Amino acid sequence: MGTSDYTYQLEMAKKITCCAVAIPRAEEAPRLIDRAIRHALLARKPCYIEIPTNLAGAVCVRPGPIDAVTELVTSNKSALGAAANCAAEYLAGKHKAVILVGPKLRRASATAEKALLELVNAMGCAVAVQPAAKGMFPEDHKQFVGTWWGQVSTLAADSVINWADAIICVGTVFTDYSTVGWKAIPDIPLMTIEIDHVTFPGAHFSRVRLAEFLTHLASQVTFNPTTMIEYERLRPDPPMVHVAAKTDVLTRKETSRQIQNMLSANTSLFVETGDSWFNGIQLRLPPGAQFEIEMQWGHIGWSIPAAFGYALRFPERHTIVMVGDGSFQVTAQEVSQMVRFNLPIIILLMNNRGYTIEVEIHDGSYNKIQNWNYALLAEAFNGGTGHAKGLLAITAGELADALRVAAENTEGPTLIECTIDQDDCSRELITWGHYVAAANARPPRHHLDG
Numbered sequence: 001m002g003t004s005d006y007t008y009q010l011e012m013a014k015k016i017t018c019c020a021v022a023i024p025r026a027e028e029a030p031r032l033i034d035r036a037i038r039h040a041l042l043a044r045k046p047c048y049i050e051i052p053t054n055l056a057g058a059v060c061v062r063p064g065p066i067d068a069v070t071e072l073v074t075s076n077k078s079a080l081g082a083a084a085n086c087a088a089e090y091l092a093g094k095h096k097a098v099i100l101v102g103p104k105l106r107r108a109s110a111t112a113e114k115a116l117l118e119l120v121n122a123m124g125c126a127v128a129v130q131p132a133a134k135g136m137f138p139e140d141h142k143q144f145v146g147t148w149w150g151q152v153s154t155l156a157a158d159s160v161i162n163w164a165d166a167i168i169c170v171g172t173v174f175t176d177y178s179t180v181g182w183k184a185i186p187d188i189p190l191m192t193i194e195i196d197h198v199t200f201p202g203a204h205f206s207r208v209r210l211a212e213f214l215t216h217l218a219s220q221v222t223f224n225p226t227t228m229i230e231y232e233r234l235r236p237d238p239p240m241v242h243v244a245a246k247t248d249v250l251t252r253k254e255t256s257r258q259i260q261n262m263l264s265a266n267t268s269l270f271v272e273t274g275d276s277w278f279n280g281i282q283l284r285l286p287p288g289a290q291f292e293i294e295m296q297w298g299h300i301g302w303s304i305p306a307a308f309g310y311a312l313r314f315p316e317r318h319t320i321v322m323v324g325d326g327s328f329q330v331t332a333q334e335v336s337q338m339v340r341f342n343l344p345i346i347i348l349l350m351n352n353r354g355y356t357i358e359v360e361i362h363d364g365s366y367n368k369i370q371n372w373n374y375a376l377l378a379e380a381f382n383g384g385t386g387h388a389k390g391l392l393a394i395t396a397g398e399l400a401d402a403l404r405v406a407a408e409n410t411e412g413p414t415l416i417e418c419t420i421d422q423d424d425c426s427r428e429l430i431t432w433g434h435y436v437a438a439a440n441a442r443p444p445r446h447h448l449d450g
């Protein structure tokens with residue numbers, strides 16, 4: 001550090017993007033920029049292009065046709081056919097097939113969700129989603145059986161997944177978070193459809209694109225509703241929802257009840273790491289509603305800038321963020337950008353005075369944080385010209401009033417601080433936290449290579 005080495009940022013970007021390039025000379029610009037953009041389009045992930053200020057205006061050679069950059073990669077035909085044959089073998093003799101949808105489904109291609117629906121309708125079996133894939137399969141579909149998240153599953157999805165004799169995994173990601181501390185891992189042989197390959201017990205096929213494979217499979221599978229018939233017996237009754245009186249002190253459950261009533265086809269809901277994950281996963285998404293969650297790393301502070309970028313791209317959608325006080329403090333200044341661009345994002349800040357999720361995983365004094373006056377802070381960003389509103393809700397009635405104010409504020413963000421008791425957290429968070437804590441406390445593995 002502190003030397004005149006200007007490659008640090010490129011080296012850092014290489015670790016967190018699918019392709020990172022730095023343009024050293026103008027004549028290399030077309031080749032390197034094309035390469036980075038091609039990678040980004042294919043992987044549907046960010047790339048990094050570094051252009052020195054004194055090169056940005058330079059003339060470069062003329063780039064070729066853009067098709068070379070944008071053309072899609074299709075499956076290798078013989079690999080696709082062979083994988084389909086293997087799928088028929090895998091499903092032969094199985095009676096209790098289910099489909100498990102993971103977050104890579106949407107990353108695979110723009111047509112992947114539609115292709116999945118074709119397969120689901122052709123198979124007639126139960127369909128569960130992983131938590132990070134919530135919203136990638138319509139929750140009003142008759143074959144939707146909930147979020148499979150081991151002990152903290154919704155709608156009893158675990159009862160049917162644990163009973164299955166074949167699981168078709170589509171874009172799944174198994175981590176300590178999605179498996180509840182490595183507890184919820186299917187223990188039967190799986191068929192795994194990834195973005196560009198398919199794997200079976202004993203066979204692997206490269207260059208088979210996910211959406212193409214799903215469509216192909218849809219044309220050859222046999223309809224078998226066994227897992228749905230069983231699920232209809234297991235499907236839990238709708239929960240009895242208690243409606244708080246206006247003067248009742250606000251609780252987590254009452255906040256969720258009011259948020260549930262706000263959701264529409266036009267809502268895009270962002271849920272941040274913390275109890276907001278669990279509160280968000282429990283909500284029922286109406287058709288058309290979008291759900292965004294970052295469960296790969298769970299880095300706190302993600303939701304505020306992510307919602308800002310999203311609202312710029314989709315101004316017609318109604319963006320709502322559920323975020324905890326601790327996470328909000330990491331990137332609070334990005335509210336300033338929402339104010340600057342007049343984005344009517346609603347931020348529901350759950351103030352339970354600390355890092356509650358961490359209390360359940362590993363408690364200590366570091367889980368306490370300085371309390372802020374969040375409503376005042378949001379309005380501080382106005383600086384005389386902005387239209388942000390900051391409101392505090394201590395009772396159920398105050399939250400309802402604040403949501404009405406938020407709906408009318410179309411010129412800027414509205415932050416509603418929902419004050420809840422420090423111990424008011426979801427049962428699911430506590431259960432999940434205990435298992436993840438146990439997994440994280442395993443003795444370290446000793447590496448032979450030292």
Ligand SMILES: Cc1ncc(C[n+]2csc(CCOP(=O)(O)OP(=O)(O)O)c2C)c(N)n1
Nearest residue numbers: 274275298299300324325326327355356357
């Ligand atoms: C960048 C980063 N730093 C630290 C953590 C560890 N961490 C996970 S959740 C969390 C606290 C979340 O607190 P809050 O947003 O208030 O949510 P709550 O659980 O209280 O609802 C922390 C510190 C992390 N995941 N990412």
Ligand SMILES: [Mg+2]
Nearest residue numbers: 324325326354
């Ligand atoms: Mg908190």
